[in-house]
Amino acid sequence: LDGGxxxxxxxxxxxxxxxxxxxxxxxxxxxxxxxxxxxxxxxxYESSAWISDLRVSPDGRQVAFAEHxxxxxxxxxxxxxxxTTGKSRVLSAEWESLxxxxxxxxxxxxxxxxxxxxxxxxxxxxxxDGQARLVAQVPGGMQLLDISRSGKVLITRSNExxxxxxxQFAPASQxxxxxxxxxxxxxxxxxxxxxxxxxxxxxxxxxxSVFIYRRGSQS
Numbered sequence: 001l002d003g004g005x006x007x008x009x010x011x012x013x014x015x016x017x018x019x020x021x022x023x024x025x026x027x028x029x030x031x032x033x034x035x036x037x038x039x040x041x042x043x044x045y046e047s048s049a050w051i052s053d054l055r056v057s058p059d060g061r062q063v064a065f066a067e068h069x070x071x072x073x074x075x076x077x078x079x080x081x082x083x084t085t086g087k088s089r090v091l092s093a094e095w096e097s098l099x100x101x102x103x104x105x106x107x108x109x110x111x112x113x114x115x116x117x118x119x120x121x122x123x124x125x126x127x128x129d130g131q132a133r134l135v136a137q138v139p140g141g142m143q144l145l146d147i148s149r150s151g152k153v154l155i156t157r158s159n160e161x162x163x164x165x166x167x168q169f170a171p172a173s174q175x176x177x178x179x180x181x182x183x184x185x186x187x188x189x190x191x192x193x194x195x196x197x198x199x200x201x202x203x204x205x206x207x208x209s210v211f212i213y214r215r216g217s218q219s
Contacts, residue, residue, distance in 0.1 A: 066112070075097060077095065
């Protein structure tokens with residue numbers, strides 16, 4: 001809704017946020033292209049990387065979001081765009097896991113949850129000139145959901161782990177063959193004896209790691 005009238009976001013809309021003046025800001029994805037429109041119909045930013053966590057600043061003059069170079073991988077950077085000039089800038093880059101973003105009520109900082117390695121994210125803040133700081137860190141990691149006008153922070157705490165299983169559906173027979181903390185199978189050999197998988201959690205290190213599982217051993 002905008003000014004009492006309805007507006008169809010269309011099938012390509014992926015994420016949206018309301019500005020304080022009632023204007024809508026949204027992300028649209030079509031093919032390999034992601035665009036930020038603010039207001040709908042006005043293209044403010046376009047990228048070949050996928051965009052998430054769209055938020056409009058308290059004064060409505062800035063739009064911040066997370067930009068992820070690899071599709072379906074949450075590694076990425078925090079980007080801000082001036083809604084008047086369309087000028088964009090990277091506020092904080094090279095996060096291996098980035099999920100959760102919100103403006104501080106002051107409008108001078110963007111808060112987000114991210115990790116340099118692994119998936120256990122910490123709460124961090126970055127100013128519009130790129131000055132970053134750690135706000136909070138807890139065991140198991142967290143995800144920022146929102147910040148109220150009074151400055152209260154809504155987060156979820158988590159202990160994430162990905163398991164890799166091998167077995168048969170009938171009769172039911174499964175074996176946990178996980179190696180580290182984020183084992184993701186990619187392919188299996190024709191005879192079923194070898195499995196190609198990667199590790200993108202803390203155990204995989206910077207840039208992740210690739211392994212081959214062979215029955216009876218990992219290498």
